[in-house]
Amino acid sequence: MYQGFIKFFLSKIWIILSVICGIFFGWGYLTFQVKNISIERDESTINVRSGSLLQILEYVKNVSIIPLKxxxxxxxxxxxxxxxxxxxxEKQYPQTLYIKVKPLGIVAEWIYEYEDKNKKKLIKKSGYLNKNNLLLEHNTSIQTGENKLLVIYDKQPREKEIHYYDIIKDGDYIPDILxxxxxxxxxxxxxxxTVDYYRDAQEIYFIDEKGVVYWLYLEDDLFNQxxxxxxxxxxxxxxxWRLDYIDLRINGKVIYKFDE
Known part of the structure; x- marks a missing residue:
């Protein structure tokens, strides 16, 4: 009797082991737990704010189980x-998570002001601009901490649609400005x-923390200036000294004015 049972068990053991392994690995697949995180970094990711990457990593670390999808x-x-x-x-079994981040491109926060049709109200808008000339609006206010990459002011108020067009059209300047x-x-x-952008004159004003203005011409090499x-x-x-501005636009000259 026992010999017959043993023979039956041995003949079916591969099925039993397959079921056990299936349950074990299936459960591991469905409840993937992260032990190691690998994030792809190449030249393109330098344009992504480091805070974004850190928050992604922290979020993933704090998730005990990654969903199947x-x-x-x-x-x-x-x-x-x-x-x-x-x-x-991507899940790389047994316990490594692979994260690939693709940025839109060079990103800058921008803000502009314009008056409504009755010129009674000053309206502020903010959003993101990147080198692919895409504009993404958001409703949150501009932050004033270290997480702010750049703010560009357009000093020429316009109607909303025209202003959008002007800012987007000049998006190729953003990498050099940064x-x-x-x-x-x-x-x-x-x-x-602060960075003040005067589109029609093709000029950039960089204003430092002490209020000194650095005046550059956008169509000349900014680094030479x-x-x-x-x-x-x-x-x-x-x-x-206490300065009002430093003008770097003229070839071979540095012009500066004292703050009176």
């Missing part, structure tokens, strides 16, 4: 971080708090 999680990140075109999440802002801050050792200032500061530190 990650579509809803990916959509959540894209809705939350407006500068992202897509987020791809890089020039960073370079200028390094040279003057001060933070640039900044290098003139760097050379002057190595010879004479004009920043120790």
């Amino acid at each position: 990650t579509d809803s999680l990916e959509d959540h990140f894209v809705r939350t971080f407006k500068e992202l075109e897509s987020v791809t999440i 890089a020039a802002k960073k370079q200028l801050e390094k040279i003057i050792e001060r933070k640039i708090v 900044i290098e003139k200032l760097e050379y002057m500061l190595s010879e004479k530190n004009i920043l120790k």
